[in-house]
Amino acid sequence: MAWDLLLYVPTVLALGSFGLKLWYGGQQSWGYLLFFMACFFFIAGANRILGGRLMVLPNAPVSMDVSKKRVLLQLRNGNKIELVKDLRFFSDYAGKSFGLTGLDLSGRKRQYVFHRGQFGGETGFNDLKSILSVYR
Numbered sequence: 001m002a003w004d005l006l007l008y009v010p011t012v013l014a015l016g017s018f019g020l021k022l023w024y025g026g027q028q029s030w031g032y033l034l035f036f037m038a039c040f041f042f043i044a045g046a047n048r049i050l051g052g053r054l055m056v057l058p059n060a061p062v063s064m065d066v067s068k069k070r071v072l073l074q075l076r077n078g079n080k081i082e083l084v085k086d087l088r089f090f091s092d093y094a095g096k097s098f099g100l101t102g103l104d105l106s107g108r109k110r111q112y113v114f115h116r117g118q119f120g121g122e123t124g125f126n127d128l129k130s131i132l133s134v135y136r
Helices: 002-024 028-053 122-135
Strands: 061-066 071-075 080-083 085-091 097-103 109-115
Touching: 002 028, 028 109, 061 109, 061 122, 080 097, 085 122, 097 122
Parallel strands: none
Antiparallel strands: 061 071, 071 080, 085 097, 097 109
8 A cells, every 4th residue: 555655645646736836827728638638547557556455445355255166256335246257367477466357247347356355465466366276
């Protein structure tokens, strides 16, 4: 989470500051563009930090049940998502996170990124990665 904060906060502040300077300096079109970019990075960063890292958004997965034919995700808002078709597992090279995609029961494509420490300790994360590796 600290890395995301170090990435997004200075970017949003710099874009917003330059946008203000250009807006009041008489170049409103460039200022508008920089404000738009600052808002975009703010929304993307907030979604990544609050949904992926801190898991406080309603659609953030808080638990996972894996079997051979499906993956059941429990969301913070109480809903359950069952990924049953086209399941794919993607691991990063550093081993700090992995991605999971698939189609749910209604045919909607779902994509999730899970980080180390999100579902317990190091052993739980590695066990989950080894179980999900059959979906590569």
